[in-house]
Structures are given as C-alpha cells and as structure tokens.
Amino acid sequence: MLLVAAGAAGASFGVFAGLSEAEDQSLAASCGRDAGVRCSADQVADLRTFDTGADASLAVAGGLGLIGGALLLIALGVRPAAEPDEVAVGPLLGPDVAGLRVGGRL
Secondary structure (H helix, E strand, O other): OHHHHHHHHHHHHHHHHHHHHHHHHHHHHHOOOOOOOOOOOOOOHHHHHHHHHHHHHHHHHHHHHHHHHHHHHHHHHOOOOOOOOEEEEEEEEEOOEEEEEEEEEO
16 A cells, blocks of 8 residues: 555656646746746746655655555565575664664575
C-alpha cells in the first residue's frame, strides 16, 4: 500500500513538475529571461505554487518509497525457522541515526 502511495506521489510530482516547466516557459517569454523584463511577485505566484507542489510530492514519494521498500524487504526476509539460511532486515531508528540493519547466516 505504501509503495502504491509512493507511486501516486511520484505521479503527482510529474504533474507539478510539468506544470512548473510550462509556467516557467510562459513567464520567460512574457516577462522573464527571454523578454529582458523582471517578473512581479504576482506573475510568479503560480510558478512558486507548482514548484512547492513538486518539491512536496517528491519528498512524500521518496519517504513512502523508502518506508515501503524497507517493509517489503523485511516481509521478504522472514522465513520459517526450519530453513538453515536466514537473512534479516530491520529498521534502525534512534535520535542520531536512521537506516536499515541487515544480518543473517548462510
């Protein structure tokens, strides 16, 4: 479920990034780098909104993808005790550390 949400957030990033690029091109022609005139704050308000949406979507997609991927690895790493080979992946969280702990025996 987290990976699906990460994919949706990634798609949202794509939409916002596309809108941002289109708005940037439009502003460049009317009041930006190509026109030689500075754009006002009102003129770039939509661009800033699209940029913020893209940044937030990318952060959410990355976070959900990381958590979903870690949980998937944990779920795949769980094996019955009867099998001699074991690989375990677990989260490592603390006040000064965040990551994955990997261990096992072959």
